[in-house]
Structure formats: C-alpha cells, structure tokens
Amino acid sequence: MADSKREIERKYEATPDTRLPDLTRVAGVSDVTHHGVTSLDAVYYDTADFRLAADSLTLRRRTGGADEGWHLKFPVSSGIRDEIRAPLADTLPAGLAALLRSRVREADVAPVVRLLSARDVHHLLDADGTFLAELSVDEVIAERLTEEGRGTTAVWTEIEVELADDGDPAFLDAVERRLRKAGVQPSASASKLARALTETDHPEKQHPAKKKRKQPPPTAGDHVLAYVRAQIEAVIAYDPAVRRDLPDSVHQMRVATRRLRSAFKTYRKILDRTVTDPLGDELKWLAAELGVDRDQEVLDERFHARIAGLPRTLLLGPVEGRLRLWSVARRTGSTRRVAAVLDGKRYLALLDSLDALLAGPPLLPGAAREPREVLPRAVLKDFKRLATRVGHALEQPPGEDRDLAMHEARKAAKRARYAGEAARPALGKPAKRFAKRMKAVQKVLGDHQDSVLARDALRDLAVQAHAAGESAFTWGLLYGQEQAAAADRERELPDVWVRASLPGLRSALKG
Incomplete structure (x- = not known):
C-alpha cells in the first residue's frame, strides 16, 4: 500500500x-x-x-x-x-x-x-x-x-x-x-x-521544463486560449488529488470543467463551436460523475450544521445515527466509481481531445482581433442572458416554477461570473468588479438551490425515519428551516440584482 x-x-x-x-x-x-x-x-x-x-x-x-x-x-x-x-x-x-x-x-x-x-x-x-x-x-x-x-x-x-x-x-x-x-x-x-x-x-x-513562458497574449484568441489552457491544466493537476481523496479536490476539478464549458459557450465568436460543443458535452458528463460525491458532501455538511444548531430537546430519535446511515448508503462505492471514471477510456479520450484543441485551436476570425474589441461583447451577452432569467424568476409565484426558474438563473449567473473572471487579464478592474457582482448574485441563487435540494433530502430522511418507527419530528423541523431559508433568499434577490446591474456596467466593460 x-x-x-x-x-x-x-x-x-x-x-x-x-x-x-x-x-x-x-x-x-x-x-x-x-x-x-x-x-x-x-x-x-x-x-x-x-x-x-x-x-x-x-x-x-x-x-x-x-x-x-x-x-x-x-x-x-x-x-x-x-x-x-x-x-x-x-x-x-x-x-x-x-x-x-x-x-x-x-x-x-x-x-x-x-x-x-x-x-x-x-x-x-x-x-x-x-x-x-x-x-x-x-x-x-x-x-x-x-x-x-x-x-x-x-x-x-x-x-x-x-x-x-x-x-x-x-x-x-x-x-x-x-x-x-x-x-x-x-x-x-x-x-x-x-x-x-x-x-x-x-x-x-x-x-x-526550461521553455520560456509566453508573453501576455496580444489577441482575443491568444487570451481565451490562455484561459482555456489554465483550466485544462487544472483538470489534469487535480486528477491525482481526486484519486487520493484530498479535501476539496473533487470540487476544484469540477469547477475547472465548468469554467471550460462556460468559456466555450461565452467565446463562440473566437472558438468554433462545432469543435467545442462536443467537448462541452463530455465535460458536462465528467462534472456530473464528479458531482455525485460532492453533492452528498455538501448536504452532509449542511445537515450537520443544522443539527448542531438545535437544542438537544428538539433532537427526537436517533437523528445523528439516521443521518450517518443515509449518508453512507448514498456514498457507498462513490470513491471507487470516480476512480473507475478517471481510469476509463472516455475520460482519457476527453483529455486527449483537450490536448488536441490546444495543439490546433479552432480559431474563428474574431480571434485575431484585439481583446477589448471582442471580450466585452461576449461578457455582456452572458449578462443579458442572466438578466432575462432573473426577471423571469422574479415574476414567478412561490413554488416549483420559481424554484426551477431560480435554478436556471443560478446557472446563468455562474456563467456570467466565469466570463468576467476569464476576461479580467485583458479588461482589468472593470471585469474584476463585474465578476464580483455576478458572484454575489450566484451566491444568493446558489443558496436557494441548496435549500431546494436539502428539502428533497430531508423528506427522504423523514420517510426513512417513519418507516423505521422513529420520530420524524426533527426532520420536519429542519425542513421548515430550509423553507424559511429559501424564502429569505427569494426576498434578498431583488436588492442583490439591483446592486449587480448598476448603471455604467456596460460602459465600464467596454472601456
């Protein structure tokens, strides 16, 4: 060993x-x-x-x-x-x-x-x-x-x-x-x-190892490829950390795959989507495989924090034992599954395809232009997409339709944030401020989605407890806390969105 x-x-x-x-x-x-x-x-x-x-x-x-x-x-x-x-x-x-x-x-x-x-x-x-x-x-x-x-x-x-x-x-x-x-x-x-x-x-x-580093990229294509290269290198670098089950490694590898997918979508005027779309599909598959264990880890942390915050008098039944059994059952074999994915031909073929992308970039005419001519337009297009989804979410009455709409808005906020982060080396502080604002929106929407997933899991725990003859009171109490947390995020979203979309955003990015 x-x-x-x-x-x-x-x-x-x-x-x-x-x-x-x-x-x-x-x-x-x-x-x-x-x-x-x-x-x-x-x-x-x-x-x-x-x-x-x-x-x-x-x-x-x-x-x-x-x-x-x-x-x-x-x-x-x-x-x-x-x-x-x-x-x-x-x-x-x-x-x-x-x-x-x-x-x-x-x-x-x-x-x-x-x-x-x-x-x-x-x-x-x-x-x-x-x-x-x-x-x-x-x-x-x-x-x-x-x-x-x-x-x-x-x-x-x-x-x-x-x-x-x-x-x-x-x-x-x-x-x-x-x-x-x-x-x-x-x-x-x-x-x-x-x-x-x-x-x-x-x-x-x-x-x-002795090759000199490349100078800062002068074109939009060079800039985007530098960002893409950094994310590909991150996927490769986190692979052994995931195999070793190091803390946060799965999350970081998953983030790198998402940033790559976002870059392919955001910069479609620079990289040919006939090449990047199939890669994006494979990256989505990889992120989903990595997410099985990560999503469970997030729920475990959330529930343990909730339980720790309750008075002992409200913990009716073997709450911590039930949570442990539920978690183990859902995570059984997940580490072996991830290792099998990373050893599989599909994953290795994806890495080879990403290498091929860097070796022969599928650049479009827009890649030869100056970064400040191309990147702001791509970032603002993602922002407009987010604005549409946030507006739709705010129009929905509380319930499943609003939950779904806020989830779609969360994905758009993440993509807009990544777009800003990718453009930062070329656009400087305006892109940094933009990414920070999008992160604030993403956090509210992400917290809301976490509460949606938590409620589904808590209902599952309550059903299991009831079937085993245990009290489901505590799980119902936690369910109510998650409902309240979701309602808080829904009330918070309009103000956060107003601050994120302050006047001058477009002109600042365009310089």
Missing part, C-alpha cells in the same frame, strides 16, 4: 570542501548528532517528452536508506512537496501509475536519470532530544539514461535540510540564516532531478 508524507525541505550549494557551521547556535537546537554516511541509488522515470518534469513531478525507484522504494512527488509550493511512497518492486506499482495517468495517458515511463548519492546525515535536536530536522551533505553523481544506454554525467555536492514531521517551517529560516552566514547559498535548482536534467542535457536540446 502506498502512503504519503508532506516533505518540507531546502537545498543549498556546496563543494566537497564545504564545512558545516556550528548549528547548535541556531535558536532551538541543543545538539547535532551524526548518523553516518548512507549510499543511495535512485533511478528517475519520465515519458520520452518529459511530461512529468515539465510539471515538476518526480518519479523514482530508490534503493538504500530507511525509505527505499518507489517515490512519487507532487509540488505543493516552493520547498514543499507531497511524497507518495510504495514498497520496492521491479515494476511501477499500479497505485502510483494511476496517479500519473492524467499526465502520461497511454505513454510509457522509462528511466531517464540515475543518481548515486553518498548522504552524510545529521539530526538537529532540541534540549529534550526531540528531532527538529535532518541535514544531509549529499555527494551526487548524475547519469543521463538513454535508449542507447548511458549518456552524459554530472557531479556536484549539495546540502539538504528537511523539516521534521509537523515541524514549524520558521525553523528552516533560522537554519538558513546560520548557513548563509557561513557562506552557504541556496541551490539554484528546485530538485536533484531538475539539476541532473539540466547538467546532463545535450546543448542542442531544450528540455520542456
């Missing part, structure tokens, strides 16, 4: 002649214990076109040391990575292969670099002997591996300081100050692999 570890570390340049300073002068360090030299042999894997390195991922099989085995590292932020470990085996473990699937698809991963390291290990301890950090001096030999065999080599020495589990990252600042004072400087490379790829590369080749 694979396990994970949050790795917080910093790397520093060194030479074989570098001498460590007295680290007991670092605040909090009372002792530094030497644990000898360990030999490490690590083979790093990637696709032929270095897809993992381009996204700052590292996959290695390492022998030697206390944690030998397969290691897959995902970047979190500067100096912080999540390391997923699996036992030592001759072939890549299936669990790690699944976490790579959104990036490698059907491509093979093969050895690209071998690192042989002599690691001189030191432990930094406090006055109680508590482990604070591990400092190692690594003498590294890097060797490029090719289909023809061994390639070029590089040799260097570096210092690595890794924080103890649950340690305070500020401690690394104190260690760094001491090292810098001794003349030790931070490494220019984020990882050993990055340095190895750079120093063993052939001069005539440029590694994908």
Whole structure:
C-alpha cells in the first residue's frame, strides 16, 4: 500500500570542501548528532517528452536508506512537496501509475536519470532530544539514461535540510540564516532531478521544463486560449488529488470543467463551436460523475450544521445515527466509481481531445482581433442572458416554477461570473468588479438551490425515519428551516440584482 508524507525541505550549494557551521547556535537546537554516511541509488522515470518534469513531478525507484522504494512527488509550493511512497518492486506499482495517468495517458515511463548519492546525515535536536530536522551533505553523481544506454554525467555536492514531521517551517529560516552566514547559498535548482536534467542535457536540446513562458497574449484568441489552457491544466493537476481523496479536490476539478464549458459557450465568436460543443458535452458528463460525491458532501455538511444548531430537546430519535446511515448508503462505492471514471477510456479520450484543441485551436476570425474589441461583447451577452432569467424568476409565484426558474438563473449567473473572471487579464478592474457582482448574485441563487435540494433530502430522511418507527419530528423541523431559508433568499434577490446591474456596467466593460 502506498502512503504519503508532506516533505518540507531546502537545498543549498556546496563543494566537497564545504564545512558545516556550528548549528547548535541556531535558536532551538541543543545538539547535532551524526548518523553516518548512507549510499543511495535512485533511478528517475519520465515519458520520452518529459511530461512529468515539465510539471515538476518526480518519479523514482530508490534503493538504500530507511525509505527505499518507489517515490512519487507532487509540488505543493516552493520547498514543499507531497511524497507518495510504495514498497520496492521491479515494476511501477499500479497505485502510483494511476496517479500519473492524467499526465502520461497511454505513454510509457522509462528511466531517464540515475543518481548515486553518498548522504552524510545529521539530526538537529532540541534540549529534550526531540528531532527538529535532518541535514544531509549529499555527494551526487548524475547519469543521463538513454535508449542507447548511458549518456552524459554530472557531479556536484549539495546540502539538504528537511523539516521534521509537523515541524514549524520558521525553523528552516533560522537554519538558513546560520548557513548563509557561513557562506552557504541556496541551490539554484528546485530538485536533484531538475539539476541532473539540466547538467546532463545535450546543448542542442531544450528540455520542456526550461521553455520560456509566453508573453501576455496580444489577441482575443491568444487570451481565451490562455484561459482555456489554465483550466485544462487544472483538470489534469487535480486528477491525482481526486484519486487520493484530498479535501476539496473533487470540487476544484469540477469547477475547472465548468469554467471550460462556460468559456466555450461565452467565446463562440473566437472558438468554433462545432469543435467545442462536443467537448462541452463530455465535460458536462465528467462534472456530473464528479458531482455525485460532492453533492452528498455538501448536504452532509449542511445537515450537520443544522443539527448542531438545535437544542438537544428538539433532537427526537436517533437523528445523528439516521443521518450517518443515509449518508453512507448514498456514498457507498462513490470513491471507487470516480476512480473507475478517471481510469476509463472516455475520460482519457476527453483529455486527449483537450490536448488536441490546444495543439490546433479552432480559431474563428474574431480571434485575431484585439481583446477589448471582442471580450466585452461576449461578457455582456452572458449578462443579458442572466438578466432575462432573473426577471423571469422574479415574476414567478412561490413554488416549483420559481424554484426551477431560480435554478436556471443560478446557472446563468455562474456563467456570467466565469466570463468576467476569464476576461479580467485583458479588461482589468472593470471585469474584476463585474465578476464580483455576478458572484454575489450566484451566491444568493446558489443558496436557494441548496435549500431546494436539502428539502428533497430531508423528506427522504423523514420517510426513512417513519418507516423505521422513529420520530420524524426533527426532520420536519429542519425542513421548515430550509423553507424559511429559501424564502429569505427569494426576498434578498431583488436588492442583490439591483446592486449587480448598476448603471455604467456596460460602459465600464467596454472601456
């Protein structure tokens, strides 16, 4: 079974002649214990076109040391990575292969670099002997591996300081100050692999990770494609997080699919809809598959908050137990279902199609125009669509017709908000203000829709409780609270809408 570890570390340049300073002068360090030299042999894997390195991922099989085995590292932020470990085996473990699937698809991963390291290990301890950090001096030999065999080599020495589990990252600042004072400087490379790829590369080749970033897009098409690319990258990046069942990962991946769909619809004058409409249908399917677990999670949180807010005297019957049984029954197998979807041919085909879209964008004539000539019109068209739906919702009497109309208005508000967010890099503050206003409308409508779904679920819970001979009183009470919440949102909507559609909105977006 694979396990994970949050790795917080910093790397520093060194030479074989570098001498460590007295680290007991670092605040909090009372002792530094030497644990000898360990030999490490690590083979790093990637696709032929270095897809993992381009996204700052590292996959290695390492022998030697206390944690030998397969290691897959995902970047979190500067100096912080999540390391997923699996036992030592001759072939890549299936669990790690699944976490790579959104990036490698059907491509093979093969050895690209071998690192042989002599690691001189030191432990930094406090006055109680508590482990604070591990400092190692690594003498590294890097060797490029090719289909023809061994390639070029590089040799260097570096210092690595890794924080103890649950340690305070500020401690690394104190260690760094001491090292810098001794003349030790931070490494220019984020990882050993990055340095190895750079120093063993052939001069005539440029590694994908070293490509310069593109300048700000000058045309409407470039701008929209930059936004689309960012959402596609988000879908791919959240895939392994969803597989690991990390908090909020399903929600964020789902949001990326929705933003993509919205962009395809909003910018139909820029991207050919004969190409994007089928992609939009597939993204809608993916969002629905991801939504099964997410929607249940939202309901669970809502009901637990409602129950926590009730006096104990109003909790009649096994309310919390009933809620738990109901939730488990609805979520049983959902994690396996999502994993099956992400491993399925339909999903992988969608990712390939999105890649193809970026490789050969289906641009229309409007794509060549200036962003300020095209984007405001597209955003305002979405706003007009929202205005029509809000007006229709406000005309409906309370009941199912109004609920449905407000739900349709919510979807339009979300699309208008995403349109504003997508246009922000080109239109600046007016687009930012527009998106903020649309978000306020979306929130009111979203809260209303949540109450509609909650009432349906509460009725289901009340029926189950009654059938089991339990009191349905509490579920009826919560149902009434949700009715009142929906009525509050309905009364709130007109004022929120007036503020969102203040005069000057059109002229501000048009600049």
